[in-house]
Amino acid sequence: MLSIYPDLDNLRIYGSEYANILMVKIKNPFWKDVVKHYKKLYHRCCPLNIDEFMSEYIHYNVNITRDKKIVYIKDWIDNGIVLIRQLLGPHGEYLNFNDFTNQFPHIKMNFLVYEGIITAIKKYQKKVNIELSVRFSCLDTKVWTIIQRGNKAVQTALDKSEAVPAAVNKWNKIYNSPLNWKKIFTKTRKTTLDTQLRWFQLRILHRILPTNKYLCMCRIVESACCSFCKQEEETISHLFWHCDIVQVFWAKLKTALNESCENCVEPIFTETLVLFGVKENVVTDRVIDLIIILAKYYIFKCKLQGSTPIAKIFIKSLKQRYIVEKYASLVCNRNHSFNLEWLPYLKLTQAD
Structure with a gap:
């Protein structure tokens, strides 16, 4: 499928809103339906602990927005910055702007843009009521952890919906x-x-x-x-x-x-x-x-x-x-x- 729809591979580095882009590009109704249900599953996967929160995607994440717009920064992606944990310092705190530019000197970043993203992540962290910690496991993103467990785990996660x-x-x-x-x-x-x-x-x-x-x-x-x-x-x-x-x-x-x-x-x-x-x-x-x-x-x-x-x-x-x-x-x-x-x-x- 990746040879026909190579953009499907981006689901491993982007949040749920990227599914909207894929559903426009994909013409096959079966795979379009798969992507639609992937987005639905992603929304069921609310982080419940520090490990799951640190493994959340930054880009195309509906929970991380600036001026009501989702985050997408190509320079970050090209340099492998796709997860929240990659914005943390050695003591479990978010990198300030100077530390970020020192750690990633090849990335051109505006101070206000960077601070806006960090603020959006902090708001999301407060929303899910998770405390930062220097100790956390570098797990796979929650949605992919569930997918890798098989159909039963996916079905259980989808069945948790309260909507009738x-x-x-x-x-x-x-x-x-x-x-x-x-x-x-x-x-x-x-x-x-x-x-x-x-x-x-x-x-x-x-x-x-x-x-x-x-x-x-x-x-x-x-x-x-x-x-x-x-x-x-x-x-x-x-x-x-x-x-x-x-x-x-x-x-x-x-x-x-x-x-x-x-x-x-x-x-x-x-x-x-x-x-x-x-x-x-x-x-x-x-x-x-x-x-x-x-x-x-x-x-x-x-x-x-x-x-x-x-x-x-x-x-x-x-x-x-x-x-x-x-x-x-x-x-x-x-x-x-x-x-x-x-x-x-x-x-x-x-x-x-």
Whole structure:
């Protein structure tokens, strides 16, 4: 990627605001989204101790500004001055202007500019309530420390946001009560490793799946009516639950599960279970959660293809999905737990 977008390498020396420059330059939507989420992660990484504060970037740091403008001094960057700790003296104090010019004689620096930057850093230090010390560890910047720990650490940091997504507020309003969103989002992640299915379910949760109602508002289609029943407005809830044709699909799928899975507790499909994977006082296993997501994905494909969702056809496709999931379990060395999970559903996967 650095050969295509070499400026990405500057994320290792600049603060979060540099992401705005990259998002203008980068045309690939995937990498633009990566940079957007990098900026979001960076803003979650508030320094909590002297080590993390000393590792903060100076340039393009939204927390360090002069006259409401971010700091960017090319001479400093060319001479390797990119972190706050590089402006400290041997006794743990900020370098005064004379000490700075003596230590970096090749840098031409205006006294007022330098003092303005030091003042901005001190204000940031006061804001995060950190005391200076001569003893601190030269750590990597906090955001990169988290990234290097892997996906789980990044996800944990992003999940710390106190902001409630607009879609969550809308769903809560529809059902007149707050749902267990932590459980809902966790289930999406744990049910399958298939990134396509995860992204599909997340689009439902965030209300960004393109239904006819939305497409009609965008003037992409002429009618907001349901693709199947042609009677009601096609919303996410209608498409996957309230539509009469879809109700027939869920009823026949329920019958097939009852007949094929002798040891399986009778599934009771409800609107919240179908849409979000949760229902009050109901515990589901990973396989039934996966079947529900696959069923919704099948319904959505039928909508796009202009066909009617038929439970018998969907059940036949489960055989191929079973083979894929079994291979994935072998690769991940979890074949034993996979066999136990799918044991009650084996007859269903052998449907003709």
